[in-house]
Amino acid sequence: MSAAALIGATKRFGDTTAVDAMSLEVADGEFVVLLGPTGAGKTTTLRLFAGLERPDHGRVTIGGADVTATGPAERDVAFVFQQYSLYPHLTVYENLAFPLKAPGRRMGAAAIRRRVTEIAELLRIAPKLKNRVTALSGGEMQRVSIGRALVREPSLFLMDEPLSSLDAKLREDLRVELKRIQRDLGATIVYVTHDQLEAMTLADRIGVLSAGRLIQVDTPRAVYETPADITAAQRLGSPQINLVPPAAMALDCPAGAATAGVRPEDIILVPGRADTRDVTGGATGGVTGAVLAVEHFGVETVALVEIAGRQVHALVGPRADFAHGSPVAATVRPGAALFFDSSGVRL
Amino acid sequence: MSSAAVRVTDTSPRGKMIAGTLVIAYALLTMIPLVWIVATSFKSPPDSISYPPKVLFEPTLEGYVNLFTTRSRQTPEYIDSLGPPATWYDSLVRERNMVITGESRFAGRYMNSVIIGFGSTFLAVFLGTLAAYAFSRFRIPLRDDLLFFILSTRMMPPVAVAIPIYLMYRGLGLSDTHLGMILLYTAVNLSLSVWLLKGFVDEIPREYEEAAVVDGYTRFQAFIKVVLPQMRAGIAATAIFCLIFSWNEYAFALLLTSGTAQTAPPFIPIIIGEGGLDWPAVAAGTTLFLVPVVVFTVLLRRQLLRGITFGAVRR
Numbered sequence: 236m237s238a239a240a241l242i243g244a245t246k247r248f249g250d251t252t253a254v255d256a257m258s259l260e261v262a263d264g265e266f267v268v269l270l271g272p273t274g275a276g277k278t279t280t281l282r283l284f285a286g287l288e289r290p291d292h293g294r295v296t297i298g299g300a301d302v303t304a305t306g307p308a309e310r311d312v313a314f315v316f317q318q319y320s321l322y323p324h325l326t327v328y329e330n331l332a333f334p335l336k337a338p339g340r341r342m343g344a345a346a347i348r349r350r351v352t353e354i355a356e357l358l359r360i361a362p363k364l365k366n367r368v369t370a371l372s373g374g375e376m377q378r379v380s381i382g383r384a385l386v387r388e389p390s391l392f393l394m395d396e397p398l399s400s401l402d403a404k405l406r407e408d409l410r411v412e413l414k415r416i417q418r419d420l421g422a423t424i425v426y427v428t429h430d431q432l433e434a435m436t437l438a439d440r441i442g443v444l445s446a447g448r449l450i451q452v453d454t455p456r457a458v459y460e461t462p463a464d465i466t467a468a469q470r471l472g473s474p475q476i477n478l479v480p481p482a483a484m485a486l487d488c489p490a491g492a493a494t495a496g497v498r499p500e501d502i503i504l505v506p507g508r509a510d511t512r513d514v515t516g517g518a519t520g521g522v523t524g525a526v527l528a529v530e531h532f533g534v535e536t537v538a539l540v541e542i543a544g545r546q547v548h549a550l551v552g553p554r555a556d557f558a559h560g561s562p563v564a565a566t567v568r569p570g571a572a573l574f575f576d577s578s579g580v581r582l
Numbered sequence: 583m584s585s586a587a588v589r590v591t592d593t594s595p596r597g598k599m600i601a602g603t604l605v606i607a608y609a610l611l612t613m614i615p616l617v618w619i620v621a622t623s624f625k626s627p628p629d630s631i632s633y634p635p636k637v638l639f640e641p642t643l644e645g646y647v648n649l650f651t652t653r654s655r656q657t658p659e660y661i662d663s664l665g666p667p668a669t670w671y672d673s674l675v676r677e678r679n680m681v682i683t684g685e686s687r688f689a690g691r692y693m694n695s696v697i698i699g700f701g702s703t704f705l706a707v708f709l710g711t712l713a714a715y716a717f718s719r720f721r722i723p724l725r726d727d728l729l730f731f732i733l734s735t736r737m738m739p740p741v742a743v744a745i746p747i748y749l750m751y752r753g754l755g756l757s758d759t760h761l762g763m764i765l766l767y768t769a770v771n772l773s774l775s776v777w778l779l780k781g782f783v784d785e786i787p788r789e790y791e792e793a794a795v796v797d798g799y800t801r802f803q804a805f806i807k808v809v810l811p812q813m814r815a816g817i818a819a820t821a822i823f824c825l826i827f828s829w830n831e832y833a834f835a836l837l838l839t840s841g842t843a844q845t846a847p848p849f850i851p852i853i854i855g856e857g858g859l860d861w862p863a864v865a866a867g868t869t870l871f872l873v874p875v876v877v878f879t880v881l882l883r884r885q886l887l888r889g890i891t892f893g894a895v896r897r
Contacts, residue, residue, distance in 0.1 A: 287792050307796045314796040320789035324811040333807075337798030387797070 237299070238263045238423040239284060239391045244293035246279050253279040255447035256293065261391070264421040266414075267452075270434040270470055271444030277427040278317075280444070281393045284425060286310050298390050308339065313384035315394040320380065321368040327379055328364040331355065334387045354382045357416065374405040381413070385420075392424040398433065410436060431471050435459070443467040465579040468496050474537055474548040477502070481574065483543040484567055485522050489582050492574035501571035502549035504538060506557065509564035521566030526557045540565060616872075622865035630861040644678075645862025647671045649688050649853065649870075653680040688867060691849040696874065697760055698845055699829040702767035706824045707817055709768070710775025715805060717776065718783035719791075729777070736773040740833050751838055760843045763835070767828035774827075775820050782816030783809065818885035822878065829875055846871050 237260045246254040254276045261267050269277045282288040283295055286307035294303045302310050313334070321330050331351045335342045342350075355361040358378045363371060368379060377397060384392055398406045398413075414437055417424055428434055434441050435455045442452040443466065451463035455471070462468035468476045481488035481495040488495060509523040524542035531553075538549050538557055542565055549565065557563060574582045593601070622630050624641040653675055661681065667673035675682055716722065717729060747766070748757075756762030786809055794804035836848040850867040853860060 285792075285796055287796070307792075308798045308800065310796075312796060314793060316789045316793060318787065318789055320787065320793045322790060322808055322811075324814075333794070334797035338800075338803065339798050383793075383797070 237261060237296070238265070239297045239425070240295070241280070241283060241290075242294045242296065244280075244283055244290040244295060246276075246283060246288055246290050252447050254283060254290070257447070257449050258293075259442060259449060259452065261423060261425055264423055266417055266422075266424045266426065266437055266439045267442060268426045268428060268434040268438035268440075269442045269444055270428060270431060272429060274446075275444040276447040277429075277444055278395055279447075281314070281395050281425060281427055284391065285312050285314050285393050287314075308337070310391075311389045312391045312393055313387055313389040315380050315384050315392070315397045317396040317399060321376055321383070323367075323369050325368065326364070327355075327360060327366050327368055327371070330368055330379055331364075331382050331386055334383055350386055354386045357385070358382045358412075373401055374409065377401060377409065381409075385416070385422075388420075390423065392422055392426075394424060394426045396428050397426075399428070399430070406433075413437065431473065435471065441471075443470050462496075462573065462581060464581055465494065465496070465575050468573060468575075468581070472498060474499050476573075477547045479542070479545055479547065481572075483522070483545060484565070484572070486567060486572050488572075488574050491576050492582055493577040494575045494579075496573040496575060497547075497567050497571065499537060499548040500550040501568040502540075502547065503566045503568060504540065504549050504551055504555075504557070505564045505566075506561065507564055508562045521564045524563050524565050526559055526561050526563055528559065529555075529557050538563075619865050619872075620869050623862055623869045625862050625865075627860060627862055630865070631859070642674070643671070644674055645860075645866035647674055648860055648863040649866040650686055651675070651682045652684050652686050654683050655680050688846075688849065688853075691844050691846050692870065694760065694839075694843055695829065695845040695847075695871070698763045698767065698843065699825055699874075701760070701764040702771060702828045703821055703824040705764065705768040706771035706775045707779075707821050710772055710779050710820065711810075711813065711817060713772075713776045714779035714783050715809065717780050719788070729780075732773050732776050735769070744833070744837055747834070748837055758839045758841060758843050763839065763843050763845070766834060766838070767824075767831065771824040771827055775824060778820045778823070779813065779816055782813050786812050815885050818882040822882055825878055826875055 240260040241257050244254055244257050245252065257276075257280060259267070259280070269280060271277050279288060283290055284297070286295075286302065286305060290303065294301055296302060297310055297312065322333065325333065328351060331354060332347050334340075335347045335350060351364070352361065355364055358381065360375055360378050360382065363375060363379075368376060371379065377400070381394075381397060384394075398409055401409065410433060416422070417437075426433075426437060438455050440452055441455050441458050443450045443458060443463075445466045451458055451467045453461075458467060459471045462471070465478065469478075476496045476498050478494050478496050481492050484495060484497065486495050503521075504524075505521075509521050522542055524540040524547070526538055527541050527546065528539040529551075530537045530539070534553060536551050536553055536555050538551050538555070540547050540549055540563060547565070551557070576582055621637075621639075623645045624643070625636070625639050626642050626644055629636050629639045630645075651671070656679060658679060661676050661679065664681070667676055672682060713732075717725060722728065751757045751762055754762075756765070790808045790812070791801070791804040794808045795801060799807065830847065831845075832847040835845045839845060839848065846867070850864060850871065853863050853867060
């Protein structure tokens, strides 16, 4: 049974179509990450699930029931906003207890206290319960924000870039923690981000959005290895996939291929020109390029190479050493290249 | 040279001293009329008109006694025949060859001011809060035009509407009633209150209400539990402005009230006529009149200074 679904949902704001006939099914206990650039309709999609927006067309279901016309309060969803949106006039405890004190919920004071303490311990904010939320650090605020969603045990969690306003280290910590919590609770989460690393690490399935349309929904690995089109290919991977005319890399391409996409890790660089022979006497093959820059990241090294007037990123071994401006022979790992037709769809 | 870090933005100690002196001097200058009024209220009538003016004097409560009582002048023989004075204020009055004949109308007028001032302030802020929320959050047809219309009620000088309002009030039976004055002051204050409060509501991110609504609250509950507490500073500031206006208003009060609903501002000058030039009584009336606004402002001062704590949201 699907925990939640959009069925052909469209939402327009004036002349702009924020979400365009989108269908997305989220399975029970699944972590779905919606990935896309700013303005792709990610947040609107979440708001459609939450009931903060009503679709102009299409339907929304949660737990199998049609909730298209139901208000947010009756949908049994929890929303974590991009900004913390904690109530500044309340303490951490009161913020966490706020959803439980909602009129329809009728929870006893003792039960509320128990639940809030439990969640505070889970998120490691128990010592801060008495503090005003304005006195918390960014990471703590966001924990409280997530905690406010967790206390209720809703049937669906909606998270709108909850980690985007945190610094890198905190983001990483909370990301790991969030995944752990989701596994422990078996929670169903629809999570919006523009950070591909978050998408890759958190998601059971990634939905790639562009201009209000869902381009592809699949496991992170499948989206990475077999992207539906150029946009999806570009969303995942850092450095980005190299897009070159097939001829520039001397690739055998299927008919109709206008663009070839090669991941940096699929390019093999060998010092020297492509037409020379290496020490074993075999042909190096490939095409000749010139090294423009080498970036050492510790676990990996990325070389920026100019090939036929185009800049191409290539992943080289951590101890690789290429002199700037020196010639290199570049080959593509057999079968690794992706080909796209002139409209951008993968062949 | 001291090794203590001195920030370039810090003012030099000399600069601080000069600035401090100027501020204190200006404060003293503006305080003089207030201090003079309070001092006069504790002077005896001869001291209050002595020349050169007395800065040091023997304080007396005569002004306050005169403010709250009506008195008549009697012969010393009559006063002697009354027996010993019953209270301290009886004896104070008898020293001037007078006896207290009754209460003055000041206390009643003062209560009128309290009822009308605070009543209209409450109404203006209450209605203003609801209107401001609606203007800020809902899609209202002709919203901008309505807002401008509300503001435009403030543009006409009171003199221009005095006669129509006078006639209207007479026709409706609202002349010289508490209700009439509360309605009038509410109407005048509402434009200020709606505009001020709308600014405060605009500053509160919608996410707060959306979060509350998703958490299972209705829109109205979200307003009460989430928006209202964050509007506290704004409501306090607006209330102070509204109270200061309706408390001090003179022109309409003079025109529309004469007895039942007369407020203190048109009454205090009448004291001059009633008891000759009784400056201490006038000063006593003015001093007491200042107290509620000062107390109200001091009570709400913390709300005003609290600053608007939007710290939990990054914009």
